Amino acid sequence: MPTLTLRDIASSIDGEVKGNIDLTIRLLSEVHKCNSDQICFIKDESFISKLSEDAGAVILSPEIAKKVKLENQIIVDDPYLGYARASKLFFNLYQSYEKAEPEIGENFIRGENVSIGHNCKIGKNVKIHDNVSIYPNTRIGDNVEIHSGSVIGSDGFGFAKDKNLDKWIKIYQLGSTIIENDVEIGANCTIDRGALGNTHLANGVKLDNQIHIAHNVIIGKNTAIAAQTAIAGSVKIGNNCQIAGHVSVVGHIEICDGVVILAKSFVTKSLSKPAVYSGVLKVQEHTKTLKLIAKLNR
Amino acid sequence: MPTLTLRDIASSIDGEVKGNIDLTIRLLSEVHKCNSDQICFIKDESFISKLSEDAGAVILSPEIAKKVKLENQIIVDDPYLGYARASKLFFNLYQSYEKAEPEIGENFIRGENVSIGHNCKIGKNVKIHDNVSIYPNTRIGDNVEIHSGSVIGSDGFGFAKDKNLDKWIKIYQLGSTIIENDVEIGANCTIDRGALGNTHLANGVKLDNQIHIAHNVIIGKNTAIAAQTAIAGSVKIGNNCQIAGHVSVVGHIEICDGVVILAKSFVTKSLSKPAVYSGVLKVQEHTKTLKLIAKLNR
Amino acid sequence: MPTLTLRDIASSIDGEVKGNIDLTIRLLSEVHKCNSDQICFIKDESFISKLSEDAGAVILSPEIAKKVKLENQIIVDDPYLGYARASKLFFNLYQSYEKAEPEIGENFIRGENVSIGHNCKIGKNVKIHDNVSIYPNTRIGDNVEIHSGSVIGSDGFGFAKDKNLDKWIKIYQLGSTIIENDVEIGANCTIDRGALGNTHLANGVKLDNQIHIAHNVIIGKNTAIAAQTAIAGSVKIGNNCQIAGHVSVVGHIEICDGVVILAKSFVTKSLSKPAVYSGVLKVQEHTKTLKLIAKLNR
Numbered sequence: 001m002p003t004l005t006l007r008d009i010a011s012s013i014d015g016e017v018k019g020n021i022d023l024t025i026r027l028l029s030e031v032h033k034c035n036s037d038q039i040c041f042i043k044d045e046s047f048i049s050k051l052s053e054d055a056g057a058v059i060l061s062p063e064i065a066k067k068v069k070l071e072n073q074i075i076v077d078d079p080y081l082g083y084a085r086a087s088k089l090f091f092n093l094y095q096s097y098e099k100a101e102p103e104i105g106e107n108f109i110r111g112e113n114v115s116i117g118h119n120c121k122i123g124k125n126v127k128i129h130d131n132v133s134i135y136p137n138t139r140i141g142d143n144v145e146i147h148s149g150s151v152i153g154s155d156g157f158g159f160a161k162d163k164n165l166d167k168w169i170k171i172y173q174l175g176s177t178i179i180e181n182d183v184e185i186g187a188n189c190t191i192d193r194g195a196l197g198n199t200h201l202a203n204g205v206k207l208d209n210q211i212h213i214a215h216n217v218i219i220g221k222n223t224a225i226a227a228q229t230a231i232a233g234s235v236k237i238g239n240n241c242q243i244a245g246h247v248s249v250v251g252h253i254e255i256c257d258g259v260v261i262l263a264k265s266f267v268t269k270s271l272s273k274p275a276v277y278s279g280v281l282k283v284q285e286h287t288k289t290l291k292l293i294a295k296l297n298r
Numbered sequence: 299m300p301t302l303t304l305r306d307i308a309s310s311i312d313g314e315v316k317g318n319i320d321l322t323i324r325l326l327s328e329v330h331k332c333n334s335d336q337i338c339f340i341k342d343e344s345f346i347s348k349l350s351e352d353a354g355a356v357i358l359s360p361e362i363a364k365k366v367k368l369e370n371q372i373i374v375d376d377p378y379l380g381y382a383r384a385s386k387l388f389f390n391l392y393q394s395y396e397k398a399e400p401e402i403g404e405n406f407i408r409g410e411n412v413s414i415g416h417n418c419k420i421g422k423n424v425k426i427h428d429n430v431s432i433y434p435n436t437r438i439g440d441n442v443e444i445h446s447g448s449v450i451g452s453d454g455f456g457f458a459k460d461k462n463l464d465k466w467i468k469i470y471q472l473g474s475t476i477i478e479n480d481v482e483i484g485a486n487c488t489i490d491r492g493a494l495g496n497t498h499l500a501n502g503v504k505l506d507n508q509i510h511i512a513h514n515v516i517i518g519k520n521t522a523i524a525a526q527t528a529i530a531g532s533v534k535i536g537n538n539c540q541i542a543g544h545v546s547v548v549g550h551i552e553i554c555d556g557v558v559i560l561a562k563s564f565v566t567k568s569l570s571k572p573a574v575y576s577g578v579l580k581v582q583e584h585t586k587t588l589k590l591i592a593k594l595n596r
Numbered sequence: 597m598p599t600l601t602l603r604d605i606a607s608s609i610d611g612e613v614k615g616n617i618d619l620t621i622r623l624l625s626e627v628h629k630c631n632s633d634q635i636c637f638i639k640d641e642s643f644i645s646k647l648s649e650d651a652g653a654v655i656l657s658p659e660i661a662k663k664v665k666l667e668n669q670i671i672v673d674d675p676y677l678g679y680a681r682a683s684k685l686f687f688n689l690y691q692s693y694e695k696a697e698p699e700i701g702e703n704f705i706r707g708e709n710v711s712i713g714h715n716c717k718i719g720k721n722v723k724i725h726d727n728v729s730i731y732p733n734t735r736i737g738d739n740v741e742i743h744s745g746s747v748i749g750s751d752g753f754g755f756a757k758d759k760n761l762d763k764w765i766k767i768y769q770l771g772s773t774i775i776e777n778d779v780e781i782g783a784n785c786t787i788d789r790g791a792l793g794n795t796h797l798a799n800g801v802k803l804d805n806q807i808h809i810a811h812n813v814i815i816g817k818n819t820a821i822a823a824q825t826a827i828a829g830s831v832k833i834g835n836n837c838q839i840a841g842h843v844s845v846v847g848h849i850e851i852c853d854g855v856v857i858l859a860k861s862f863v864t865k866s867l868s869k870p871a872v873y874s875g876v877l878k879v880q881e882h883t884k885t886l887k888l889i890a891k892l893n894r
Contacts, residue, residue, distance in 0.1 A: 112413040115708040115726035130413035130431040133726040133744035148431035148449040151744040154783035157804040157822065168802055168818060170780065184468065187452035187488040190783040190805040206466055208455040209488040210510050212806050212823040222466060226455065227510040228528045230824045230841050245528050246546040248842040248860045264546045264564045266860045410711040428711035428729040446729035446747040482766065485750035485786040504764055506753040507786040508808050520764060524753065525808040526826045543826050544844040562844045562862045
């Protein structure tokens with residue numbers, strides 16, 4: 001398998017190497033999971049304490065470099081932009097790997113116009129309806145049903161601003177999507193794959209139609225979600241939750257087991273108590289709404 | 299056509315038969331429409347009074363069985379779970395029926411990668427754009443246009459919890475989708491078929507893009523709905539309504555003729571007066587919102 | 597190229613011609629951009645001052661006709677309905693034009709089941725993922741990526757009510773969609789083409805999944821929008837804006853450069869100051885919500 005050296009990476013992201021410039025790197029990794037043949041990045045101070053002791057190398061800013069003991073470093077002005085640029089390098093590296101035909105289990109029912117990318121693994125008794133798109137490297141367990149028009153493993157939404165160029169630089173999405181057993185996904189859903197780690201739907205998750213699951217979301221066992229709900233990136237949802245329709249969940253929060261969230265709620269913080277949550281004003285005649293808004297604004 | 303006996307059904311849902319164990323059943327039906335060769339289920343007390351006098355048999359709990367006079371019964375601990383299990387049995391029964399090629403009227407314009415399931419009937423002057431998926435048994439009238447990526451007749455979202463197995467049991471969706479004449483459906487909409495009865499869009503209904511219509515929804519003549527609105531299960535909407543975008547309508551309510559609902563409203567109860575309805579706080583600078591929320595929480 | 601005369605148009609929309617009944621018309625146009633070989637319509641008083649001096653002809657009501665000096669007029673009872681009927685006539689006219697195969701630049705990566713309509717122009721280094729639908733006459737620049745299931749150039753949502761027939765009359769969408777360079781569009785988005793003018797995404801626009809962009813929306817350079825946001829018709833959004841998920845923007849407003857809108861906001865008016873905007877009550881325990889609503893309704 002092809003690899004990169006710190007020299008290759010530094011040169012492609014305009015960085016300066018401290019340590020072993022010939023170090024061989026195989027993977028761009030998350031800060032807390034980084035191994036000796038991998039590189040990660042430190043976005044800001046809050047990432048420092050998470051840095052894996054085994055990390056091969058790290059991308060960071062000059063200020064943070066002073067506080068990090070790790071021997072092999074690539075120093076850049078803007079580490080998030082550095083990460084974005086490095087992600088393209090690694091995307092191209094991985095693209096050069098051998099591509100395997102999808103592995104598909106027995107009793108597979110494949111609809112019309114279904115696309116399945118390379119390196120996908122699909123279990124047994126899986127039914128995929130018409131016009132579904134499955135991106136490369138997706139893993140799907142047994143007894144899974146995916147309804148028409150859904151997209152599994154699309155790119156997570158990630159860009160870093162290059163202020164000099166006044167341009168968004170794409171963060172290539174290097175993770176995968178893992179769907180365990182007994183999952184059902186409705187029509188026209190979108191499940192993005194992980195940026196570095198994976199997006200993960202556990203056993204028995206049930207999704208209605210037009211649900212959006214962003215990159216690196218983890219959804220626990222038997223959690224059910226109703227139509228047009230959107231879960232932003234890196235959210236962790238527990239087991240046996242029930243989330244109604246048109247709910248919005250902001251990124252990077254955690255929802256514990258057994259939470260029930262009513263329709264149209266806007267979840268802006270972690271929920272650590274199993275309870276019933278709601279959030280919006282209920283519908284009423286417009287004249288009453290106008291009066292209420294007037295009152296609220298006084 | 300193949301049929302089932304009460305013995306077959308009881309055995310597959312772990313129930314006990316009272317009455318004629320050899321009774322022939324052809325259809326799993328709604329409680330108020332159940333005929334002599336059909337079986338239905340009573341979920342709770344509120345269903346008792348709706349039970350059709352002609353019903354062939356009924357699935358119910360031991361407590362409710364005492365209050366129901368109908369001769370042929372299948373008694374189970376959890377009738378909703380019993381219904382879910384029976385739905386699979388009937389789904390397989392219906393699957394064994396003969397499958398007809400779609401019947402399509404004159405002047406049909408079919409886009410690329412359009413799938414049309416068996417037993418569909420499509421009228422004349424119909425235009426279906428690229429990458430549309432139409433599930434089996436859908437009926438579409440004359441002068442209908444369906445835009446790209448829409449899914450018609452996907453499974454409604456229904457599961458019953460099997461508490462012993464700690465697992466969701468799928469409620470197979472046995473109904474159809476009926477779309478009358480002069481209907482236009484935008485891009486990437488999802489219209490689920492009925493669970494037992496049908497989902498029904500009347501003459502002249504106009505849907506914008508990315509609208510979700512759940513199972514058993516009925517939409518009256520000339521009603522128009524804007525983008526990203528979601529209508530939950532079994533809602534009945536009248537004629538000549540106008541529903542704006544990002545509206546959420548909860549399940550099992552009724553909206554009368556001539557209602558206008560403004561964008562982003564959350565409709566939580568039946569609306570029986572034709573009027574203009576709204577529901578959410580309007581956008582303003584975030585600092586004002588924070589002050590308002592602080593004030594509201596005091 | 598085929599053309600129409602005022603006589604043709606008047607006859608098809610039940611109107612009465614004042615002026616040169618043999619005038620040749622090539623295009624149905626917007627009121628402020630109408631040239632000498634084009635016709636436009638005046639919906640109400642507010643359109644009068646916008647009427648281009650060069651307009652070839654105009655569709656208007658008898659009342660407004662008295663206030664408009666333009667020589668060539670078609671007078672109808674309901675000019676909006678007249679416009680709807682005329683749009684069908686022009687749609688058929690344009691359909692009769694020669695249809696060109698799509699022009700596609702170098703390094704094009706085309707997914708499976710991608711449809712591309714006639715007269716499309718696609719730049720270089722474009723990647724279109726599986727099951728994407730691109731309607732005719734769409735223009736796409738260089739370095740554009742479109743994810744699976746998205747629909748580009750679908751019909752905008754426009755109907756005029758014919759009160760005599762009690763029927764919606766379709767406004768045929770005669771404009772195009774223009775996507776400039778370096779744009780990325782997520783999975784299952786819908787971008788409607790313009791009604792008369794175009795829908796336009798400028799350089800560097802980034803869209804997440806399941807976003808709805810209605811007809812005639814203009815989005816400025818480097819603006820990024822998160823999942824499940826809906827932008828209604830004729831909205832103009834500036835450069836370098838950031839709009840979070842599940843935001844609704846009503847039609848015909850203008851958002852200036854540099855605006856940030858937080859998730860689930862409902863934008864009901866133009867925003868002319870670059871600031872951070874928000875809008876809805878945050879999630880909290882349902883019991884608190886119920887108390888709050890009770891308090892608000894007192």
